[in-house]
Amino acid sequence: MFTPIREKIDVLGIYQHGVFIPKKIKWRDQIRLIKQITLTSNIKAAGVDKRVYGVVIGSDIYRIEFNRLDETWQLKEVYCE
Amino acid sequence: MNDSLVDQQWLHVDINSYFATLVQQEVPSLRGRPVGVVKDVGRTCIIAASKEAKQLGIGVGTRLAEAKILCPDLVIMPCDFDQYLSATRNLKQILDHISPDVEIFSLDESFIHFLPLKRQYNSAVLLAQLIQSQIRQVLGEWVTCNVGIARTRLLAKMSGETTPKGSVSWVHLPDEAALLARTKFKDVCGVGLRLENKLARMNITVPYQINFVDQQQLESLVGVFWLKELNKMAMGDDPLFLTRINDYQHQAMKSIGRSITGYQLWSNTLEIKRIIYNLTAEVVYKARSQQLLPRQVSIRLIGRDQAWGDFQTFRHHVFHTQEVFNLIWQMVLQAWQPFPVIKIAVRLSLLESWQKVVPPLWPEWRRRERLELAINAVTQKFGLHTLQPGLQLGIAPIMPEVTGFFGDKGYYLGGSR
Numbered sequence: 001m002f003t004p005i006r007e008k009i010d011v012l013g014i015y016q017h018g019v020f021i022p023k024k025i026k027w028r029d030q031i032r033l034i035k036q037i038t039l040t041s042n043i044k045a046a047g048v049d050k051r052v053y054g055v056v057i058g059s060d061i062y063r064i065e066f067n068r069l070d071e072t073w074q075l076k077e078v079y080c081e
Numbered sequence: 082m083n084d085s086l087v088d089q090q091w092l093h094v095d096i097n098s099y100f101a102t103l104v105q106q107e108v109p110s111l112r113g114r115p116v117g118v119v120k121d122v123g124r125t126c127i128i129a130a131s132k133e134a135k136q137l138g139i140g141v142g143t144r145l146a147e148a149k150i151l152c153p154d155l156v157i158m159p160c161d162f163d164q165y166l167s168a169t170r171n172l173k174q175i176l177d178h179i180s181p182d183v184e185i186f187s188l189d190e191s192f193i194h195f196l197p198l199k200r201q202y203n204s205a206v207l208l209a210q211l212i213q214s215q216i217r218q219v220l221g222e223w224v225t226c227n228v229g230i231a232r233t234r235l236l237a238k239m240s241g242e243t244t245p246k247g248s249v250s251w252v253h254l255p256d257e258a259a260l261l262a263r264t265k266f267k268d269v270c271g272v273g274l275r276l277e278n279k280l281a282r283m284n285i286t287v288p289y290q291i292n293f294v295d296q297q298q299l300e301s302l303v304g305v306f307w308l309k310e311l312n313k314m315a316m317g318d319d320p321l322f323l324t325r326i327n328d329y330q331h332q333a334m335k336s337i338g339r340s341i342t343g344y345q346l347w348s349n350t351l352e353i354k355r356i357i358y359n360l361t362a363e364v365v366y367k368a369r370s371q372q373l374l375p376r377q378v379s380i381r382l383i384g385r386d387q388a389w390g391d392f393q394t395f396r397h398h399v400f401h402t403q404e405v406f407n408l409i410w411q412m413v414l415q416a417w418q419p420f421p422v423i424k425i426a427v428r429l430s431l432l433e434s435w436q437k438v439v440p441p442l443w444p445e446w447r448r449r450e451r452l453e454l455a456i457n458a459v460t461q462k463f464g465l466h467t468l469q470p471g472l473q474l475g476i477a478p479i480m481p482e483v484t485g486f487f488g489d490k491g492y493y494l495g496g497s498r
Binding site: 047056 | 106107109122157159167170220221461
């Protein structure tokens with residue numbers, strides 16, 4: 001099940017064929033490499049368009065979220081079994 | 082028409098175990114393991130199961146306790162409707178690039194008419210394989226789909242649903258009878274449990290048998306409408322509802338409903354009132370955002386072993402949330418003999434475009450309309466239930482959700498949301 005974290009992060013990525021692909025995140029002053037993007041979803045929450053990425057970092061799965069209105073990133077949730 | 086094309090007119094694309102597959106796609110450690118999806122944390126009914134769970138006998142509707150006995154290692158995940166809707170939009174985008182004439186049947190199923198694409202793709206099997214690879218590319222490598230190819234939508238769907246996961250199946254003309262003779266009615270799209278049970282009384286269990294039964298006896302059992310539809314199915318032809326999938330694009334919805342099933346029985350009248358208001362606000366917003374106005378409102382309350390429902394039809398149209406809610410609540414107060422409730426459903430019917438309706442001129446009505454327009458503007462920008470009446474203060478609103486059947490695709494895909 002996903003457990004909320006909801007902390008601001010910085011994200012470094014590249015554009016490939018016009019699509020942004022996150023590659024690294026900076027969370028609590030630590031830079032972590034995104035190994036794989038497992039799922040991308042475009043959602044609308046309270047009128048704000050957001051893009052949610054399921055990502056594999058190390059051996060964990062996180063959800064990171066890009067708020068398309070204020071252009072900020074958030075480490076939204078971590079998967080714990 | 083070229084004979085070789087007769088049996089490859091329609092493609093049916095069906096993502097395997099949609100909700101559970103998307104969960105497994107997002108969380109790689111769950112791939113290959115039995116996964117059950119429930120509506121929310123704490124819910125006890127499985128609404129989707131992964132293919133591994135299905136092999137163990139766990140399916141839609143299995144109780145959690147029962148599922149845990151069948152498979153103690155079952156992983157339970159709450160569903161995420163926003164994610165599924167996003168994936169469906171991606172799926173629609175993939176298919177729209179392939180054909181201008183895609184019919185979105187449900188959240189994870191679509192039909193594609195192959196004949197207009199013949200020149201471009203040469204063979205339906207090649208197109209099916211292209212679709213499978215594009216779905217894997219966009220939605221993820223774990224997401225597989227079945228593609229059925231046949232003369233009609235019905236046969237394509239039946240074929241896709243009775244073949245192994247991730248396969249492409251083609252029903253050639255000589256094989257149609259065999260497919261119709263081996264597919265049980267419970268696996269035939271459009272035939273519900275009641276109709277299946279009625280047919281069982283005549284020992285009819287598969288569509289092909291319809292060709293050989295006494296038609297008068299069948300008519301007295303199922304009525305004129307189903308007699309005609311069942312005869313079409315028996316020949317492998319599309320029943321009426323499969324020919325009207327894209328009607329939502331050019332024909333307004335006729336009714337909009339919303340129901341909620343609780344975790345536990347609701348006995349508190351105030352709580353029931355708040356839920357009814359919440360559901361009413363959602364259906365009225367959905368209707369208004371599609372410029373539709375109802376002339377009929379209905380309510381249904383279902384308990385453990387009791388049920389009550391009522392409806393009212395008007396000569397005039399009903400415009401506002403508060404107005405609809407007052408009408409429903411009046412019906413409840415007048416006729417409902419209180420009992421603990423587990424399911425609440427509200428429905429707006431006899432919907433008509435508001436362009437055909439002359440709005441009333443009373444100052445009070447205009448004031449209410451201005452208020453409704455203001456609330457709608459806020460809702461459009463910030464989402465449903467951003468503005469709440471005092472009745473709803475202090476409680477978490479019930480947010481809209483999509484269903485697998487995707488009955489309100491006109492609202493979700495039509496750009497109203």
